[in-house]
Amino acid sequence: MAAQLALDTRKFRRDENGGVAIIFGLSAMVMTMFAGFAIDYSRVTHEHSRVSAAIDAAALAAGKAMLDGRLTDADVKAMALSHAAGLKTRIAELQAMVQTLEHLADPCHGDDRPECPILADLAEPTAAESRSQGPHRTPRFGADTPASSRNRGVR
Numbered sequence: 001m002a003a004q005l006a007l008d009t010r011k012f013r014r015d016e017n018g019g020v021a022i023i024f025g026l027s028a029m030v031m032t033m034f035a036g037f038a039i040d041y042s043r044v045t046h047e048h049s050r051v052s053a054a055i056d057a058a059a060l061a062a063g064k065a066m067l068d069g070r071l072t073d074a075d076v077k078a079m080a081l082s083h084a085a086g087l088k089t090r091i092a093e094l095q096a097m098v099q100t101l102e103h104l105a106d107p108c109h110g111d112d113r114p115e116c117p118i119l120a121d122l123a124e125p126t127a128a129e130s131r132s133q134g135p136h137r138t139p140r141f142g143a144d145t146p147a148s149s150r151n152r153g154v155r
Helices: 002-014 019-068 073-105 117-123 127-133 146-152
Strands: none
Touching (some): 019 073, 073 117
């Protein structure tokens, strides 16, 4: 029995079949990671280009409207202040999300335990949520922000 095990072990060490599969498997993971990065990067640059084009078009339209007399300086100031107020609201929402995540991350040990206090807290609806929403629970983050409504197709 021991002689057979030693023979099988030597045969296994000398066998080079399947080496390509291991190398391919390892390199496929790396290539998939780089492909994902490339896709994410292209989406970010596309969105940046789209937003830049929209800003340029808005600036040109506003400039033309001002030259034509259809838009006054007071109108431009009111639009800018309205936009600034919207940005402040979004900043406050993001700061609330940061505080919630930091509060959830405090009890997490960050080790290999299967239980996660962060996921456990996100999965449990609060008493007020369960009374007001019934059995259906909306996500805690971004459920009622304007951007999330656009992404869901809700207007």
